[in-house]
Amino acid sequence: MTERAEQGGPETASPSRSGARQASPGRVRLKRAGLLLLRTFGSLAVTFLGLLIITFLIGRVLPIDPVLAAVGDRAPADVYDRVYHEMGLHLPLYQQFFDYVVKIFQGDFGTSVLTSRPVLDDIVRVFPATLELATIATILGVLLGVPMGVLAAVHRGRWPDHCVRVLGLFGYSLPVFWLGLVGLLLFYMKLDWVGGPGRLDAAMEDFFEPVTGLILVDALLQGDMEVFWNAVSHITLPAALLAYFSLAYIARMTRSFMLEQLAQEYVLTARVKGVSEARVIWRHALGNVMVPLITVIALSYAHLLEGSVLTETVFAWPGLGSYITSSLLNADMNAVLGGTIIVGGVFIGINLLSDLLYRLFDPRARR
């Protein structure tokens, strides 16, 4: 946010800019784009470094001895000392940190004690499951939540508004695991409309060879429609559940942004021009609502990408949330910290994306 203000503020205000642009428009614009890129990557690098410092320090501060975790409680003293040196724990802290950063950039997050596989391999396996779920949930949440919020604002105080409010209230107050269990009971057990827990039927899982790990995408790529529809039937319920929660949030925020925009003067201007009410709402007002809404949607998406532990647990969904949680419960620090870095990286990436989209929707933030 602050960074955005810095970039937008002084430049839009400077009157000399238009003069400079007239001199040689192409070069100045190129230079500005280059600067922007440089600044964006600079801030990305600093943020990521901060993330690494935090994960590194957590790893050092925690009362879990990494050597003991690796060699076991009963290892003799000389083995302990050898491993202690191999891990570089005798080195000064800054050097340990440097080695840590180098390793991270080489993709070496250490080995998980729990699965005895490299942490990165584990994450590459679990993250697509979360990504698939979060993306579908967010798309549904936006496609349904935004129009609902708009309708609620336009019909403020009348029944569409009340419906959206009640629906949102349920979304806030009902526990996920309860809704998930009831959903499974009703739609899977009784009605058999959707697939049960897991990403695929157990029988199919053995034959399916993942490429990207996004089963829906993989199945389409391989042209295996049977797997595709099976995956759809499995993802429907958890995705709908997560979509409901993000929808409740997005609709509420859209409503309040929309009310704010509908009270603006330019809305009156559009009406004076004879513009239809639909266009006033969906073009003029929503165009302005999208600006703050981008941030809301991005945050909600990032939040889902962390992995929602409860949903993943109820639906036996092998995602990032349940991976990090089970690692944490087993004091598997490499896996926890690796997961934390991935989640942090995802947040940074989503922030960058929302910044770019922000520029797209708001001309005042450009340049």
Add this chain to the structure above:
Amino acid sequence: MADLKSAAPLLEVEDLRVHFHTPRGEVEAVRGLSFTLGRERLGIVGESGSGKSQTGRAILGLTAGNGRITAKTLRFQGQDLLSLSPKQWRAVRGARMSMIMQDPKYSLNPVMTVGDQIVEAYRQHHRVSAAEARQRALAMLARVKIRDPERVFATYPHEVSGGMGQRIMIAMMLIPEPDLIIADEPTSALDVTVRLQVLAILDDLVRERGMALIFISHDLPLVSSFCDRILVMYKGRVVEDLKASDLQSARHPYTQGLLGCLPRLDHRQETLPVLRRDPRWEHGTLEEVMR
């Protein structure tokens, strides 16, 4: 001007009332306003809260959601405005009557280019191609004395100055060639230096196209120099209706009071008088007040 005024009235307003329903009860912003308008330039003056802006909005049918309009007559070019459907309203607004708002900083859509907004105003009422609408918009921008229309066409409202923004507003509202234009404090948000410039542009266009103008302002001298006729409003009513040239011989004590509050350049005044209000102004006719 005389022959223009004698033509059939463009707008007839009789006993216009605008009520607002608020949590603290009913508020009557306009209380029984009546006037007729020909192809002339009418100034409506009054202090804040006198109902002058609400009058303008009521004529355009754009009173806020919690407001209610009643009138014995509200006719525009012989058409009863009170019975228009939303669709009929859309054919009236913009095309036949339009409004210039106070501050271009707020009245232009910040995420649409200036050009798109002007083109939208034109295409709303004229079925033309995008390219032709663009040409029209560029021509209109040139008409409001914008030097580099091509460049301004592609800018966003935050990139232009207040004076330029208001010229863009004028271009946008005049491009469908309405018969009546309501200007609600069109220069109040502008620097004094560009105020006259913008007014001159508006004046030229209004004269040239023979439009009627309702000029809403709190600035009595400005209105008297710019309009043919003046309505003085006080607490939702017209207290005096007079020709702009007769302003100095205004009879209503409120109008006289307003004039008295203005500093004069030709002789020195130690203190400016403060308006002394009389409760009779709220209800009495001019004759009753004069008695």
